[in-house]
Amino acid sequence: MLEVHSGHSIGQLLRTTLDEHSLSMRKLSELTDIDTATISRIINDKRKATLDHLEKFSTVLAIPLTTLLQASGYSVDPENDSTIVYDQTIQQLVNTSGLLSADISLSQVESQLVEYEDYVHTTEGKQRVVYEFTKKLESAGGVGPLADQMKKLFNRFKTQNGNARELAIIGSALLYFIVPIDVIPDYLFAVGYLDDAVAVQIASSELMKNS
Known part of the structure; x- marks a missing residue:
């Protein structure tokens, strides 16, 4: 599993992950169905990633969703593990998929x-x-x-x-x-x-x- 360093912004975290796996933003766009320009703005910290963006990044890049949430500035209960977050994420994605x-x-x-x-x-x-x-x-x-x-x-x-x-x-x-x-x-x-x-x-x- 990827070693994630605490304190990184979402842009730094994504940039480091893409570099470590030799993935381009265009390839990440293909894998997540997120527009390349949107990914670029998120990586350059010019826009805030939505929950939908983070869910897809988590799936494709194998980074815990809680880590991505924290890096993006979302409030995450430190006493709560990723179980509830993943539980909610799965249900939300299924609901939006029809x-x-x-x-x-x-x-x-x-x-x-x-x-x-x-x-x-x-x-x-x-x-x-x-x-x-x-x-x-x-x-x-x-x-x-x-x-x-x-x-x-x-x-x-x-x-x-x-x-x-x-x-x-x-x-x-x-x-x-x-x-x-x-x-x-x-x-x-x-x-x-x-x-x-x-x-x-x-x-x-x-x-x-x-x-």
């Missing part, structure tokens, strides 16, 4: 990850990760910090670099990405992979606790 009747919450992502932890212990689950991950990543575009993060997790899983618990956590996040049954359908551009990004961040947090 799925008004969907009951989307972070708990659904977490529940699915638990199920996949059991599945990844089976031969079928392991083989599915090994043989289907690359194809799914290519179909999703395969670029950006989230893709880089997932590639690292996949390489670690493929080489069995970790104990049984760590590999189960990694495998669950990869299966969440691979299996087409998501909390948010993947075909929804700039929205469909938000829950996959959340799943990866949940897994990364669990790995840190187990390290």
Whole structure:
């Protein structure tokens, strides 16, 4: 996961992230569906990023939404973790995407990850990760910090670099990405992979606790 330095403005944070991953503002525009000129103004601190902008940046750049909110000057409760923020973000994005009747919450992502932890212990689950991950990543575009993060997790899983618990956590996040049954359908551009990004961040947090 990207190491984010505290005290940076949203412009500094985005500029540093793009440099580290060799991404241009034009490419970020393509990935987020945000106009390049708007991204330029945000990066140069000439306009305030909206919640919608930050949600898309969080998804594509794999930066915690709370970090982006703080860098943009929004009030974030320091006693509150990212769980509620992501919960609200998922629901807001689904609502604006026309799925008004969907009951989307972070708990659904977490529940699915638990199920996949059991599945990844089976031969079928392991083989599915090994043989289907690359194809799914290519179909999703395969670029950006989230893709880089997932590639690292996949390489670690493929080489069995970790104990049984760590590999189960990694495998669950990869299966969440691979299996087409998501909390948010993947075909929804700039929205469909938000829950996959959340799943990866949940897994990364669990790995840190187990390290």
